[in-house]
Amino acid sequence: MSAPMPRHIYLKLHLLVALLAMTAILGRLITLSATGLVAWRTLLAAVGAAVLVGVVLRRRLWLPWRQGVALLGIGVIIGVHWMCFFGAVKLANISICLAGMATIAFFTAFTEPLLERRRVRPLEVWLGLLVVLGIVLVAGFERGRLLGLGVALLGSLLAAVFPVLNRYMVRQERMAPLVMVAWEMAGACAICLACLRWLDGPGAYAALLQLRGWDGLWLLLLGWVCTVFAHGYHIHLLRHLSAYTGNLAMNCEPIYGMLAAALVFGEHRELHPGFYAGTAAILGANLLHPWILGHLARQRPKT
Numbered sequence: 001m002s003a004p005m006p007r008h009i010y011l012k013l014h015l016l017v018a019l020l021a022m023t024a025i026l027g028r029l030i031t032l033s034a035t036g037l038v039a040w041r042t043l044l045a046a047v048g049a050a051v052l053v054g055v056v057l058r059r060r061l062w063l064p065w066r067q068g069v070a071l072l073g074i075g076v077i078i079g080v081h082w083m084c085f086f087g088a089v090k091l092a093n094i095s096i097c098l099a100g101m102a103t104i105a106f107f108t109a110f111t112e113p114l115l116e117r118r119r120v121r122p123l124e125v126w127l128g129l130l131v132v133l134g135i136v137l138v139a140g141f142e143r144g145r146l147l148g149l150g151v152a153l154l155g156s157l158l159a160a161v162f163p164v165l166n167r168y169m170v171r172q173e174r175m176a177p178l179v180m181v182a183w184e185m186a187g188a189c190a191i192c193l194a195c196l197r198w199l200d201g202p203g204a205y206a207a208l209l210q211l212r213g214w215d216g217l218w219l220l221l222l223g224w225v226c227t228v229f230a231h232g233y234h235i236h237l238l239r240h241l242s243a244y245t246g247n248l249a250m251n252c253e254p255i256y257g258m259l260a261a262a263l264v265f266g267e268h269r270e271l272h273p274g275f276y277a278g279t280a281a282i283l284g285a286n287l288l289h290p291w292i293l294g295h296l297a298r299q300r301p302k303t
Contacts (some may be wrong), residue, residue, distance in 0.1 A: 009240050013249045016237070020255035021228050024094040025264060026222045027086045031212045034086035035199045037219075039192035039208065042079060044223025045231070046185035052228070053178050067173060074169070075187020077162045083192065084155030085200075094147025094261040095271060098254035099138045100152025102282045105131050105250075107160030110241045112231050115164045120295075123292060127285040136286075137278030152220060163234075163243040177235035179227055237271055245289070254279055 030037050053061050063071070088097035106128030113120045138149070169175050196204045211219075238246060258279065262268040 007079070009237065012233075013237055013241065013246065014252060015232060016233055017250055017252050019226060020030075020250070020257045021260060023222060023226045024089055024257045026218045026226065027089045028094055028261075030215050030218045030222070030263065032076060032215065033204075033207070034090055035074050035083055035192055035196050035218045036204070036208050036285050037086050037222075038079060038082045039189060039196060039202075040219050041082070041187035041227055042075075042185045042192060044144075044219060045227035046182055046189055047089070048224045048228045048253065049178050049182035049185060049232070051181070053176070057178070059179065061179060063175075063179070063183065067169075067175070070165075070169065071183035072187035074162050074165050075184035076191045077158050077190075078184055079188030079191040081155045081158040081162065083195070084158065088148045088152035088155065091151060092145035093267055094265070094271065095254070095267050095275070096138070096145045097152045097256040099135065099238070099275070099282070100149045101156045101159065101250075102131055102134055102151060102158045102254050102279075103128075103230065104109050104159045105285060107157050108157055108243055108254050108268045111160045112164045114160075114169070123289075127289055130285040131282050134278035134281030137158075137274050137281065138267060163238065163246055165241050167238045170238055176233040178228075180235055181232045184225070186230075198256055215238045218250060252283065255283055 027034075029036060034038065050061055053059050062068075085097060085101065088100060105124070109124035111130040135149075135153075165178065169173060169180060170177065195206075200207065234246070258267070
């Protein structure tokens with residue numbers, strides 16, 4: 001059992017989660033398709049991170065080919081994850097999308113031990129199952145949006161993989177977070193552009209330039225604030241957190257996102273009370289995890 005993290009680390013993590021919850025709001029506001037939106041987001045993020053590394057920080061951006069290929073591969077996973085995320089927003093709504101993404105903890109309870117070659121921890125499985133109970137409640141009362149929920153679950157599975165890989169890269173390879181962001185966003189942009197015509201049909205590339213209203217501003221916020229800063233800071237926090245702990249906290253994203261969606265779009269009027277019972281189970285898992293770790297640490301005999 002890992003030692004409990006300092007409280008200020010949890011606070012920083014949840015401030016990051018609140019920022020990430022705003023991506024769903026921006027995804028609803030931007031008029032582009034899910035794939036086009038992610039293509040713009042990752043392009044802006046790749047360019048922004050590269051400029052910060054090369055011009056502001058004056059650090060070397062080029063990497064040995066093995067590390068570069070590894071980061072591009074992680075970026076492909078991230079790109080598909082984000083296409084699922086914004087696809088779920090457009091197929092269902094923000095609340096359903098974020099609730100589906102909350103199964104990350106359950107998936108990470110298995111992917112992290114598999115990729116790090118350690119045993120599965122029973123505590124992580126039980127808390128993950130509590131999250132799954134919440135998802136069952138959500139699905140049971142929101143049947144008209146099951147396709148959106150299914151796409152969100154696929155995105156959640158992918159999100160249980162790339163933080164584990166990032167944690168390995170930042171701790172074992174000693175890589176700078178912003179360098180990682182630049183390479184990963186390049187890989188994510190490449191997979192989005194490759195899938196654009198297949199997912200959106202003829203004219204998809206021309207549609208990328210058909211921005212409306214405030215799309216340009218929302219894309220800049222999404223690409224630079226919610227991606228370059230947030231993704232880089234998340235990688236930085238992985239120096240101190242396990243991927244499971246980080247992803248479990250990410251399950252609070254539905255809570256923050258649904259509050260924002262209720263304020264901005266009035267989505268709370270579309271949801272059944274059973275939906276909120278499910279999100280309560282998700283929130284309970286997040287509160288129990290650090291509390292149990294702290295309790296077990298206090299129970300250990302001092303040496």
